[in-house]
Amino acid sequence: xxxxxxxxxxxxxxxRYGGGVGFLIPILQDIQREYGYLPQPQxxxxxRRLGVPLSRVYNVATFYKSFSxxxxxxxxxxxxxxxxxxxxxxxxxxxxxxxxxxxxxxxTTQDMRFSLETVNCVGACALAPVLVxxxxxxxxxxxxxxxxxxxxxx
Amino acid sequence: MEPAPATVRNLEALEALQQTLxxxxxxxxxxxxxxxxxxxVAKGAIDVFxxxxxxxxKLRSAPVPGRRDVKSVKTLAHTGDSQHTSVSxxxxxxxxxxxxxxxxSKCTGCHxxxxxxxxxxVQPHNFFYTNVKKEDAPEIVAQSALEGKVIERLLxxxxxTRKRATRAEDIxxxxxxxxxxxxxxxxxxxxxxxxxIAAGGYRALGKALRQMxxxxxxxxxxxxxxxxxxxxxxxxxxxxAACRQAxxxxxxxxxxxxxxxxxxxxxxxxxxxDPHSVLEGMIIGAFAIGASExxxxxxxxxxxxxxxxxxxxxxxxxxxFLGRDIFGSDFSFSIRINRGGGAFVCGESTAxxxxxxGRPGEPRMKYIRTVESGLWGMPTTLNNVETWAxxxxxxxxxxxxxxxIGTAGSKxxxxxxxxxxxxxxxxxxxxxxxxLREIIFDIGGGVQEGRQFKAVQTxxxxxxxIPAAHLDCPVDFxxxxxxxxxxxxxxxxxxxxxxxxVEVARYFTHFLAEESCGKCVPCREGLSQxxxxxxxxxxxxxxxxxxxxxxxxxxxxxxxxxxxxxTSACNPVLSTLLYFxxxxxxxxxxxxxxxxxxxxxxxxEIDPQRCKGCQRCLKDCAVGAITGKRKMPHVIDQQQxxxxxxxxxxxxxxxxxxx
Ligand SMILES: Cc1cc2nc3c(=O)[nH]c(=O)nc-3n(C[C@H](O)[C@H](O)[C@H](O)COP(=O)(O)O)c2cc1C
Numbered sequence: 001x002x003x004x005x006x007x008x009x010x011x012x013x014x015x016r017y018g019g020g021v022g023f024l025i026p027i028l029q030d031i032q033r034e035y036g037y038l039p040q041p042q043x044x045x046x047x048r049r050l051g052v053p054l055s056r057v058y059n060v061a062t063f064y065k066s067f068s069x070x071x072x073x074x075x076x077x078x079x080x081x082x083x084x085x086x087x088x089x090x091x092x093x094x095x096x097x098x099x100x101x102x103x104x105x106x107x108t109t110q111d112m113r114f115s116l117e118t119v120n121c122v123g124a125c126a127l128a129p130v131l132v133x134x135x136x137x138x139x140x141x142x143x144x145x146x147x148x149x150x151x152x153x154x
Numbered sequence: 155m156e157p158a159p160a161t162v163r164n165l166e167a168l169e170a171l172q173q174t175l176x177x178x179x180x181x182x183x184x185x186x187x188x189x190x191x192x193x194x195v196a197k198g199a200i201d202v203f204x205x206x207x208x209x210x211x212k213l214r215s216a217p218v219p220g221r222r223d224v225k226s227v228k229t230l231a232h233t234g235d236s237q238h239t240s241v242s243x244x245x246x247x248x249x250x251x252x253x254x255x256x257x258x259s260k261c262t263g264c265h266x267x268x269x270x271x272x273x274x275x276v277q278p279h280n281f282f283y284t285n286v287k288k289e290d291a292p293e294i295v296a297q298s299a300l301e302g303k304v305i306e307r308l309l310x311x312x313x314x315t316r317k318r319a320t321r322a323e324d325i326x327x328x329x330x331x332x333x334x335x336x337x338x339x340x341x342x343x344x345x346x347x348x349x350x351i352a353a354g355g356y357r358a359l360g361k362a363l364r365q366m367x368x369x370x371x372x373x374x375x376x377x378x379x380x381x382x383x384x385x386x387x388x389x390x391x392x393x394x395a396a397c398r399q400a401x402x403x404x405x406x407x408x409x410x411x412x413x414x415x416x417x418x419x420x421x422x423x424x425x426x427x428d429p430h431s432v433l434e435g436m437i438i439g440a441f442a443i444g445a446s447e448x449x450x451x452x453x454x455x456x457x458x459x460x461x462x463x464x465x466x467x468x469x470x471x472x473x474x475f476l477g478r479d480i481f482g483s484d485f486s487f488s489i490r491i492n493r494g495g496g497a498f499v500c501g502e503s504t505a506x507x508x509x510x511x512g513r514p515g516e517p518r519m520k521y522i523r524t525v526e527s528g529l530w531g532m533p534t535t536l537n538n539v540e541t542w543a544x545x546x547x548x549x550x551x552x553x554x555x556x557x558x559i560g561t562a563g564s565k566x567x568x569x570x571x572x573x574x575x576x577x578x579x580x581x582x583x584x585x586x587x588x589x590l591r592e593i594i595f596d597i598g599g600g601v602q603e604g605r606q607f608k609a610v611q612t613x614x615x616x617x618x619x620i621p622a623a624h625l626d627c628p629v630d631f632x633x634x635x636x637x638x639x640x641x642x643x644x645x646x647x648x649x650x651x652x653x654x655x656v657e658v659a660r661y662f663t664h665f666l667a668e669e670s671c672g673k674c675v676p677c678r679e680g681l682s683q684x685x686x687x688x689x690x691x692x693x694x695x696x697x698x699x700x701x702x703x704x705x706x707x708x709x710x711x712x713x714x715x716x717x718x719x720x721t722s723a724c725n726p727v728l729s730t731l732l733y734f735x736x737x738x739x740x741x742x743x744x745x746x747x748x749x750x751x752x753x754x755x756x757x758x759e760i761d762p763q764r765c766k767g768c769q770r771c772l773k774d775c776a777v778g779a780i781t782g783k784r785k786m787p788h789v790i791d792q793q794q795x796x797x798x799x800x801x802x803x804x805x806x807x808x809x810x811x812x813x
Pocket of ligand 1: 381382383384385386387388390410411412413414415498499500501502503504536537538539541542643717718719
């Protein structure tokens with residue numbers, strides 16, 4: 001193995017918070033932001049560097065919904081399923097997106113173009129039903145609009 | 155020229171700074187404020203803001219004919235990058251010449267009237283523009299900012315009287331509100347601490363630190379009658395006093411910004427629109443209980459709130475409101491932001507502290523109190539965002555002023571997110587004690603599309619559904635609890651006749667079953683059993699004793715679950731069983747869904763008397779289940795129909811019925 005002068009991204013993340021197991025969650029969030037998910041080698045490295053059992057790292061990584069242990073698609077579609085979106089047709093919206101992506105179950109399309117998730121409430125109830133793609137909000141996203149919205153994301 | 159940031163060491167210095175900032179702000183002949191809350195941004199507010207900024211910038215390079223005095227312009231960049239580009243007279247080091255025309259364009263926090271966004275307000279005339287598009291920018295600058303002329307077409311039009319309203323105060327949505335916590339939203343630039351200071355910000359902190367003892371601050375909060383806005387309504391002063399008295403080497407204050415209740419976005423709007431109020435409240439609280447470190451726990455879904463808070467914390471440090479020896483006292487305090495991981499249960503106080511310690515968010519038994527042993531086993535005060543935002547106002551204006559607002563047991567105002575099938579979706583702040591009817595019908599403008607009101611759901615997944623018969627109930631912690639619901643954090647979801655209450659109960663139970671952390675058996679197993687029963691009922695396989703079983707499980711979980719998630723999880727089911735039992739019975743006994751929501755329990759049919767054969771529904775049907783010749787009554791093939799409801803919404807003659 002070639003020793004690299006560059007500190008690893010895990011080491012960087014730990015350093016950013018001044019070490020300490022108390023920052024496990026923010027560190028994991030940073031790793032996920034960098035890789036799009038939590039890759040196993042990085043989790044192992046984190047466990048070693050922080051001196052906490054790997055099981056503890058996985059305990060946290062699997063408890064919180066925002067962490068993904070699987071690689072995710074290039075674009076993340078989040079459908080809000082909060083109460084108002086639910087009342088205004090979020091279920092039908094999810095069905096329409098699944099139809100459009102040919103993704104009857106699971107999260108990520110085979111070509112890694114899209115990942116689909118549902119979130120509890122994005123706090124934009126005036127826009128219900130809301131669809132968020134890579135952080136851009138789409139208001140009153142009716143099933144009929146799905147194809148048009150997703151077209152822009154290659 | 156705006157003074158450079160410098161540490162503020164005493165109240166006199168703050169006062170002087172405020173006066174300078176105020177004077178500078180008065181130099182602006184016009185201020186154009188664009189709402190950059192989430193709702194408006196999703197509807198294109200950033201484009202509007204940028205177009206306005208360009209128009210304002212143009213004034214500098216090419217003064218308007220006849221107005222050659224247009225010299226200085228200040229624009230603030232938006233949020234997405236949270237950088238300020240200040241192009242102003244100050245740039246070339248000159249103070250603005252008196253009489254110079256200054257136009258300022260800025261972005262503010264949420265106005266609350268999300269239904270009509272993007273919203274732009276032009277000062278000093280107070281013109282309130284709704285549904286603004288970027289194409290409107292040149293006219294807004296040329297007509298309204300420079301000439302003081304109102305643009306009729308952009309004004310709100312009252313749907314009943316058809317009259318236009320020039321200012322916010324003329325709109326019924328705002329008339330009955332009393333904005334204390336939201337008073338800065340829509341007025342101040344959330345990314346500029348100077349706006350906050352000019353509006354009197356951090357004066358309460360100066361007063362608390364330099365003129366009051368910690369005990370006096372706690373007494374003031376106790377006397378104000380402030381109760382926690384996060385759900386349980388615990389008296390804030392009492393909590394602080396207990397925390398101050400508890401033994402420990404260190405103490406912590408925490409701001410709960412997890413806002414997990416679906417349908418609630420009050421805390422988000424406060425964090426995004428007025429972050430300094432929350433910081434100021436926390437600093438005062440920390441001084442009162444003797445804490446030197448604070449945490450703000452923000453929901454993962456709120457990236458903009460995190461960004462605004464980061465900016466606010468950095469600016470507060472520049473002025474010495476955070477850091478060492480605040481206001482020249484020997485009190486030091488710092489704040490960190492932690493993002494949540496997308497778990498509802500982390501809003502619960504002990505789960506939240508577990509999460510802050512880097513552990514899964516699992517609650518613990520309540521006999522150990524957080525005020526005595528919270529974060530890292532130290533005395534900890536945890537309060538909700540809105541609770542913290544109330545603190546500087548109370549310290550500044552006094553307990554008596556605050557206690558004069560509201561009811562006997564619930565003081566002050568409460569911010570609600572009024573959502574669902576209501577005309578004026580948005581954020582509203584009202585004095586405690588206002589009736590649900592006034593909020594929903596006078597402020598909210600009633601139910602959408604003229605449909606019939608059925609219920610209002612308050613308190614999030616732990617709350618209940620209140621039927622029309624109780625619409626005159628005043629909003630108050632204790633009154634809502636009596637009705638089997640609760641105040642909760644302030645979500646208020648209006649439901650109309652097309653809402654199936656059994657399905658709503660199923661939705662919340664599903665939500666809570668998914669979010670149960672799994673630590674205690676009653677919640678983990680009990681909720682999934684309840685969900686199985688509710689799924690069965692809504693699918694048309696309800697069994698005769700299902701309702702009894704549901705009630706049994708509810709009481710069991712209520713009495714045995716570990717944390718508030720479990721003990722309150724049954725409120726949606728119990729309240730709907732109480733007020734809408736007939737609807738449950740229709741599902742179980744008749745296998746009918748009266749509201750026409752549960753797909754197996756109703757069908758769409760076309761009334762041949764009413765159908766004029768316009769073919770609207772036929773075109774909208776995705777599966778081709780509708781047939782019929784033009785100008786002849788159409789028919790739905792029940793085998794093919796997926797009950798998507800497209801035809802129902804398409805028909806303009808009410809010819810399609812749910813049977
Ligand atoms: C399941 C559950 C979720 C909660 N979620 C929140 C929340 O999102 N925000 C909040 O402020 N309080 C929430 N609470 C209430 C907190 O436990 C706590 O009572 C509150 O934050 C205290 O602040 P307050 O006294 O200012 O209201 C939740 C409680 C439970 C049981």
